[in-house]
Amino acid sequence: MATSTNGKILATGGYNSSGYLNSTKLYDSSTELWTTTGSMSTTRCYLVATILSNGKVLVAGGYGISGVSNIAELYDPSAGLWTTTGSINTARYVHTGTVLTNGNVLIAGGYGSIGYLTGSQEYDSSTRIWTATGNMTTARYLHGASMLSSGVILVAGGAVVSGYTNTAKLYTS
Template sequence: WTLTGHMNYPRYGHTASLLANGHVLVTGGYGSTGYLNSAELYDPSTGLWTVTGNMSYTRYVHTASLFANGHVLVAGGYGSTSYLNSAELYDPSTGVWTVTGNMNDARYFHTASMLANGQVLVAGGYDNGIYLNSAELYNPSTGVWTVTGDMNYTRYRHTASVLTNGQVLVAGGSYVGNIFLNSTELYDPSTGIWTLTGYLNYARVLHTSSLLTNGMVVVGGGRHIAGVDTNTVELYNPSAGIWTDTISMGYNRSLFIASVLTNGNVLAVGGFLAGNSSELFKL
């Protein structure tokens, strides 16, 4: 690992999006001055961060989705005083944010998935004491959010992965009363219906979920019970609908990042108890 340039603002609970020009856009989060609406760009050719346009709203634990036209949609999160249903679009060519249609439900710790048809599916989350099972679709051509089928379980702090067949797999998360879930379900964009699939071997929140090059999904880490991080890892086989335990990570990790590399391996970095450690999951 080699140190690179510092961001202009310290932050956590932010988003990071790889743009078509190779720059990385980070947005929002929480820093030394509180909740942030700032955004900045990282240039890998220079290692420098440059401030770009501010979002219209401060946001923390929101989502960011990259469209084929290069625009970035941020949605929801928590602002300075409330949970947000607002959404806005970033145009890399101008560095300007434009407010777009509001979601039907305010939410944070939700998921956002880019579907094959170019729409964005958001699912679940939390809103001021309410655990959500609702889901909705953003149409970039109209800027409108449309309610779609509800998940079978309310959940937040879960994960979502778009499978090779276009369906979306959500896994784990927290239920009413902060009960951790081992249930998983599939969203079919052609019908708008959620269907339960195989159960995780371990209930978990604050984990990661990655689509592998072989079409399987690897879920790792998170927490099985409140306050206790785990290193367990399991694989989902879409053709069988079954989760299978695989080799555990070397460190217990929650709130970490997992990235699928070009060689198909998965890089796990950091986490609540894992410090500056990183490790590779090899296919």
């Protein structure tokens, strides 16, 4: 889920008794109503949704009928449409997405076809290109990531090979 710049909450993808989903709905808290909008091109769950500075929502990765996904899509709330954008370099799910001070998006960790991931990738919102960037020393998924007031990203906790961790790492772009 992501809260868009117009105050509506975007819910997309997921899984139910019918299987993996690509449907998208918007919730308007002022009317307490859900409306259906455009669907993603790919059915998946465990994706990450991040709101860009231009108001569009970037969805990356996830898990679907074909397994771990490297597909990234942009949702344009003014048109209600999805478009595919550059694919992430390493397919992953249960990862984090954080907008950086330069407007790019950092995705970190997660779980991929090779298991727990240490790597991170940066999405350039102007060129729509993904670039591999720093690795964490501890592979993790189901973790949290937040931008600190200094512009540094704090990645903390999560599941690791041996169970769970309370360690944290800092990322500077």
